[in-house]
Amino acid sequence: MKNKYILALDQGTTSSRAALFDHAGNIISVAQKEFRQIYPQPGWVEHDPREIWATQAGVAAEAVTKMGLNGTSIAAIGITNQRETTIVWERATGQPIYNAIVWQDRRTADYCDQLKERGLEQTVRAKTGLPIDAYFSATKINWILNNVPGARAKAERGELAFGTVDSWLIWNFSQQGLHVTDVTNASRTMLFNIHMLDWDDELLAAMDIPRNMLPKVHASSEIVGMTKSTVFATPIPIAGIAGDQHAALFGQMCTEPGMAKNTYGTGCFLVMNTGKKPVESNNNLITTIAWKVGDEVNYALEGSIFIGGALVQWLRDGISMIKSAPEIEQLARSVQTSDGVYIVPAFAGLGAPHWNPRARGSVFGVTRGTTSAHIARASLEAIAFQSYDVLKAMEADLGVKIAELRVDGGAVTNNLLMQFQADLLGVDVVRPQIIETTALGAAYLAGLAVNYWSGIDEIKQQWKQDQRFSRTEDQDKINAHKKGWQRAVNASIAWADSE
Numbered sequence: 001m002k003n004k005y006i007l008a009l010d011q012g013t014t015s016s017r018a019a020l021f022d023h024a025g026n027i028i029s030v031a032q033k034e035f036r037q038i039y040p041q042p043g044w045v046e047h048d049p050r051e052i053w054a055t056q057a058g059v060a061a062e063a064v065t066k067m068g069l070n071g072t073s074i075a076a077i078g079i080t081n082q083r084e085t086t087i088v089w090e091r092a093t094g095q096p097i098y099n100a101i102v103w104q105d106r107r108t109a110d111y112c113d114q115l116k117e118r119g120l121e122q123t124v125r126a127k128t129g130l131p132i133d134a135y136f137s138a139t140k141i142n143w144i145l146n147n148v149p150g151a152r153a154k155a156e157r158g159e160l161a162f163g164t165v166d167s168w169l170i171w172n173f174s175q176q177g178l179h180v181t182d183v184t185n186a187s188r189t190m191l192f193n194i195h196m197l198d199w200d201d202e203l204l205a206a207m208d209i210p211r212n213m214l215p216k217v218h219a220s221s222e223i224v225g226m227t228k229s230t231v232f233a234t235p236i237p238i239a240g241i242a243g244d245q246h247a248a249l250f251g252q253m254c255t256e257p258g259m260a261k262n263t264y265g266t267g268c269f270l271v272m273n274t275g276k277k278p279v280e281s282n283n284n285l286i287t288t289i290a291w292k293v294g295d296e297v298n299y300a301l302e303g304s305i306f307i308g309g310a311l312v313q314w315l316r317d318g319i320s321m322i323k324s325a326p327e328i329e330q331l332a333r334s335v336q337t338s339d340g341v342y343i344v345p346a347f348a349g350l351g352a353p354h355w356n357p358r359a360r361g362s363v364f365g366v367t368r369g370t371t372s373a374h375i376a377r378a379s380l381e382a383i384a385f386q387s388y389d390v391l392k393a394m395e396a397d398l399g400v401k402i403a404e405l406r407v408d409g410g411a412v413t414n415n416l417l418m419q420f421q422a423d424l425l426g427v428d429v430v431r432p433q434i435i436e437t438t439a440l441g442a443a444y445l446a447g448l449a450v451n452y453w454s455g456i457d458e459i460k461q462q463w464k465q466d467q468r469f470s471r472t473e474d475q476d477k478i479n480a481h482k483k484g485w486q487r488a489v490n491a492s493i494a495w496a497d498s499e
């Protein structure tokens with residue numbers, strides 16, 4: 001068994017990735033493929049579910065075959081995924097009835113307001129740990145049922161299946177079209193009672209969603225089925241499922257209460273393990289399920305920031321300011337400060353701790369002296385400032401100061417960003433050697449289920465630090481800078497609210 005590998009499938013917002021891990025937790029092979037982002041209207045974001053499946057199946061095969069391996073070398077598959085993104089398909093044909101409505105999509109903001117006017121906010125938060133927001137799956141399912149001709153009648157006849165991306169992939173990968181998910185993905189739908197660990201009938205009724213559409217909910221580390229032979233000739237156990245931020249928390253081995261990680265990908269997601277009991281937030285954070293391993297459920301507090309590395313992507317693809325994402329660091333370093341420029345990247349509204357779906361991206365403080373270098377620097381600062389706001393909310397909820405922040409995701413190779421983050425937080429920012437911690441976490445969850453690793457104590461030894469960033473910047477300067485950021489956020493929200 002130990003000479004085999006674990007295959008982790010990481011289905012992200014902008015690309016599908018697959019990584020093979022060996023018993024020491026080293027990545028031995030990676031394959032990645034980007035897919036189309038579909039923007040039918042401002043504020044709408046969709047993916048083609050068939051592209052999600054095709055790219056994910058393609059990279060899974062590529063990661064294995066390029067090492068000269070085949071299915072017989074794979075001990076288990078772990079799946080991790082962009083969360084909340086909503087797919088509805090026909091059980092009979094396996095065909096989606098609409099594109100995947102992506103987590104960033106804001107089309108249901110008005111319906112969310114109606115739910116709030118109906119006084120549901122407290123009930124939703126108490127049961128699911130979530131604020132009512134277009135971010136989560138429930139209102140997206142409702143939209144599909146109300147807007148795709150014939151969908152509601154089909155759903156009521158039990159002919160449709162809903163799934164987050166993990167469910168969709170497993171349906172396609174598995175021998176008998178399994179319709180399953182895990183507790184972490186379920187906890188992002190706004191339909192799952194995180195205390196009872198079951199779909200909630202009151203919320204399903206409130207949002208007109210038939211229960212028969214929903215997948216069976218499993219633990220995050222458990223064999224849920226086998227792959228079909230058209231994928232790999234040898235059936236392989238699908239043994240781990242977790243939303244990507246939950247997998248990253250596990251991959252970072254934040255297994256003790258108080259340990260936290262921030263993932264800097266398309267968005268930024270700061271998540272802290274809060275132990276065996278859910279902690280209710282008084283500061284607009286989300287209470288979520290960290291994972292379920294064996295019979296043990298761990299909970300977490302999360303601050304979800306919708307635009308992180310996507311701001312850098314926009315500078316590259318939207319306004320052609322840079323040619324590649326890493327180029328931003330050199331450009332930003334070419335000036336000492338952002339010279340009074342602040343960017344609030346509310347391209348998809350603002351997530352935690354503001355939760356304003358109508359806020360839009362804004363740039364403040366531009367003068368004749370402003371150059372692309374200042375914009376680059378202000379962009380990196382905006383990513384760090386948003387994470388600062390979330391961490392402060394988290395510390396206020398828990399009444400403690402965190403010891404260190406473990407970081408991962410594509411943007412953490414940016415040393416300037418990491419140093420600025422440490423300067424802002426006054427907390428050490430620690431980058432591990434493996435920054436693909438999302439895939440690593442999925443591999444660990446799958447490997448534990450098939451006894452590839454003996455337990456958490458064994459895999460804890462594998463986490464290794466690459467670099468630690470500590471505060472070096474003058475405190476007064478930082479405080480003045482924080483005030484500037486706060487003014488920019490307030491102005492951005494006021495602009496949205498005054499419409």
Ligand SMILES: Nc1ncnc2c1ncn2[C@@H]1O[C@H](COP(=O)(O)OP(=O)(O)O)[C@@H](O)[C@H]1O
Pocket residue numbers: 012013014015264265266267308309310311312313325326327328329409410411412413414
């Ligand atoms: N050196 C860098 N500096 C800042 N941002 C970067 C850098 N390299 C990559 N990024 C950003 O990181 C993101 C990619 O990270 P990744 O973890 O692959 O994201 P996801 O899983 O959300 O697709 C992109 O949005 C990209 O713009």
Ligand SMILES: O=P(O)(O)OC[C@H](O)CO
Pocket residue numbers: 011012013014081082083084103243244245265266267304
């Ligand atoms: O695809 P990522 O890595 O940006 O993660 C997306 C999140 O899961 C959305 O909640």
